[in-house]
Amino acid sequence: MRVGAWAVGAMAVLAAAPAAAQGKLNIYCTANQEWCQVMQTEFAKRTGVDVAFTRKGTGETYAQIRAEKDNPKGDIWWGGTGDPHLQAAEEKLTARYESAAIKDLHPWAQEQWKRSGGRTTGIYMGAIGFVYNKEGLAKKGLKPPACWADLLKPEYKGEIQSANPFSSGTAYTIIATLVQLMGEDKAFQYLKALHGSINQYTKQGPAPGMAAARGETLIALTFLHDGAMNKKRGFPVEGVAPCEGTGYEIGSMSIVDGARNLANARRFYDFALSPEGQALAEKGESYQQPSHAKVPASQFSPDLSKVKLIDYDFAKYGSSAERRRLLARWTEETKVGAPQ
Numbered sequence: 001m002r003v004g005a006w007a008v009g010a011m012a013v014l015a016a017a018p019a020a021a022q023g024k025l026n027i028y029c030t031a032n033q034e035w036c037q038v039m040q041t042e043f044a045k046r047t048g049v050d051v052a053f054t055r056k057g058t059g060e061t062y063a064q065i066r067a068e069k070d071n072p073k074g075d076i077w078w079g080g081t082g083d084p085h086l087q088a089a090e091e092k093l094t095a096r097y098e099s100a101a102i103k104d105l106h107p108w109a110q111e112q113w114k115r116s117g118g119r120t121t122g123i124y125m126g127a128i129g130f131v132y133n134k135e136g137l138a139k140k141g142l143k144p145p146a147c148w149a150d151l152l153k154p155e156y157k158g159e160i161q162s163a164n165p166f167s168s169g170t171a172y173t174i175i176a177t178l179v180q181l182m183g184e185d186k187a188f189q190y191l192k193a194l195h196g197s198i199n200q201y202t203k204q205g206p207a208p209g210m211a212a213a214r215g216e217t218l219i220a221l222t223f224l225h226d227g228a229m230n231k232k233r234g235f236p237v238e239g240v241a242p243c244e245g246t247g248y249e250i251g252s253m254s255i256v257d258g259a260r261n262l263a264n265a266r267r268f269y270d271f272a273l274s275p276e277g278q279a280l281a282e283k284g285e286s287y288q289q290p291s292h293a294k295v296p297a298s299q300f301s302p303d304l305s306k307v308k309l310i311d312y313d314f315a316k317y318g319s320s321a322e323r324r325r326l327l328a329r330w331t332e333e334t335k336v337g338a339p340q
Helices: 005-015 033-047 058-067 082-090 107-115 134-139 148-152 169-182 184-195 207-213 224-232 262-273 275-281 320-334
Strands: 024-029 050-055 076-078 121-133 160-163 198-202 219-223 237-240 248-256
Touching (some): 024 262, 033 275, 058 082, 058 169, 082 107, 082 169, 082 248, 107 121, 121 134, 121 169, 121 207, 121 224, 148 184, 160 169, 160 207, 169 219, 169 248, 169 320, 184 320, 198 207, 207 219, 219 224, 224 237, 248 262
Parallel strands (some): 024 050, 024 076, 160 198, 160 219
Antiparallel strands (some): 076 248, 121 219, 121 237, 121 248
């Protein structure tokens, strides 16, 4: 649906101090915990809405929304990799909505909205890479990896951590990236070989980066902006964009179909796309590229203009059937299933 005068009125409410309680909103948040909390606090302060959020991995949240489709408990799904949002849109688990702010977004964010039939939109962009612990590598006399091929070197055996693609959108993006970069058979040969060097598959995407920051693993496969977050916090980490090229996410936002608090979900949607809402990323220790064209990236954000990005096929790898097929093959090759 289109928002006309109603949208103007809603944004006016956002700008005013709330005079009374304005209902409830339940957010499924798949961005960083700190950013989730900032968005919860700021939206509640501006509107008087009683906001609650649940933080899980993107794959976990997609599965939860599917399980709850006949009795939705969440109102809006905010953040996380775009592929699962597209899969949810394909299954009509999410609702169409056209915010007045769509026209002000970067083309890649608008295209996400269009390809989903108006059921999801881009709120940020981030690239996959490696994050390594400088002190840990130096103690072992190892050079940092520069390319995907480097990760298969024997000196890195047992020193790499990644997430589980069943629960993590980050890890699914890695698989889809390698398939597009290498071709499917070569990509799975690579993933099978890489499996021998993985010390743990975590449930959520940011966890390997935190492990690298704490020195619990030498190398993490994650988004470069998660490495930037931990570097800003003072941890001895650096991020690397793979020399062969890499994939990227369009972090997305979707309203749950059948949301109990639909009006407030739309209010949050508009707020999250506004310059004021997008500018909160840095306060939430998040360093992605914002989707609003007038909001600059943080000085601490990775410079994506210097990253060799592949032409990521969001339509194909954002489909439910392709996700199921790739995850089944990953399990077949690695013998690793969904986390319990």
